[in-house]
Amino acid sequence: MSSVSGPDLHERLVAHIAEQTALPPEELLPERTFRELDIDSLALVELIVAIENDTGLDLPPELPGVDRDTTLAEAARVLETLSVTAAEGPGEADPGVPHARG
């Protein structure tokens, strides 16, 4: 059961991109595209998996309508839409999983 809301998802998307790219969150403006941030297709899959593990959402491996030329704001809206339909899914976040490097 997901408990994430709209603004929350945008924040989490930005937080995960900041973690992945080492860019300061204030540079990750809503109108930036994944391509502009040099996020390739594999990095995009990594991002989706990280959001799934963080939020417990069960997302499709490729988000509908999201590609490298999508803006962060558009991607956050897709995540919000999917979070509503996925809310009844079997997803769960990954409590207790050690994320730190060995």
Added chain:
Amino acid sequence: MCPMRADDVAVTGLGLVTAAGTGAGEVWRTLCAGRSTARPDPALAALPHTFSCRADHFEPERELGGRLSRRLDRFTQLGLSAAQQAVLDAKLDPGSWAPERVGVVLGVGSNSLERYAPEFHRLAVGRPTKISPYALPRSVPNMAAGEVAIHLGCRGPNFVTSSACASGATAIGVARDLVRSGTCDVVLTGGTESGLAPMAVAGFGQLGVLSRGGTANAPHGEPSCRPSCKPFDTARDGFVLGEGAAVLVLESGAHARARCAPVRALLRGYGASADAHHATAPHPEGRGAEQAVRSALADAGCAPGDIHHVNAHGTATVVGDAVETAVLRRVFGEPPPVTAAKSVTGHVLGASGAIEAAATVLSLQEQTVPPTANLVHPDPALDLDVVAGRPRPVPMDAALTSSFGFGGQNAVLVFTTA
């Protein structure tokens, strides 16, 4: 004196990142200080073996940038950083070399387990689609050589060698062949490993090869000692795991001369063999080890008496050091002064052969054998001249370094002064 040969291969650069420091100068100073780098490791607190030789001073975000370092596992960060350093040390300009004639051959002993724990957990709880797509590419050994090529623009042969604790020496030997055959002008070669994930440390612990310290084997009821790698000592009880990387720039004599490159040493001989005996134990008579030493001497055109220093494998296991001593005595009669760098750096697995090759090159340049750390009570049963306490000046033309891996995989290198 080993005769000069037309196809000698020059060592024109060194890059090192180890618990003993970064860069040839710093690592050499730590080796000469004979200071063990083994320390309690908070990441291993829950395990029976809690000491490691971690390269704590290495800051990948500063060396490689945040974005790249976050994508790479530690062994690749270390290897890439050492390779960049080696190229600078050799005064090579990646913009001016013929990229398709520059190879990368690195020794890596095993798959990185650094960030696999959460991924295995996801698999175990039935969530395979929640595994990071980077889990595989950041962990597989070949990525170390691949990333070096990507970032330095080396488009020649590119691969890793895996022969357990001999991987780094195997890599250097195979790289030498790529230069000698004319396939490459330059090969960046060495090894890299960070076997400090709890699963790796626990696994070596279960093999009974890690030092526990304590008084069990110490003579005369000596006070308790911390876990440490004590090669050739009466109280030796195994090694401490380390992490690090060493990269050598190997270059054809012609290529090095054409650009007036600084030459640190020549790589003169390589010998490799298999014990064909046991998965983890050495052959009791050191059959494969002796064959590799003799092959390396023959390949170098050197007689045993031409070798003035041996940088030993010296893992400080009870049996390993005894077998190595017997091999050296059979080959050399009275072996030249010996040192065992794992006493300082820890056992860096696939990188150790490369780190010790770099140390051997530095010994030839400095005409000095650094001491073996932690050697307090030399085992009287091991009749070797092991340098301890302080560095010893030794006039030397040629030196040999040996690496003997699990699985009975052996690689020996002979270097001479430039």
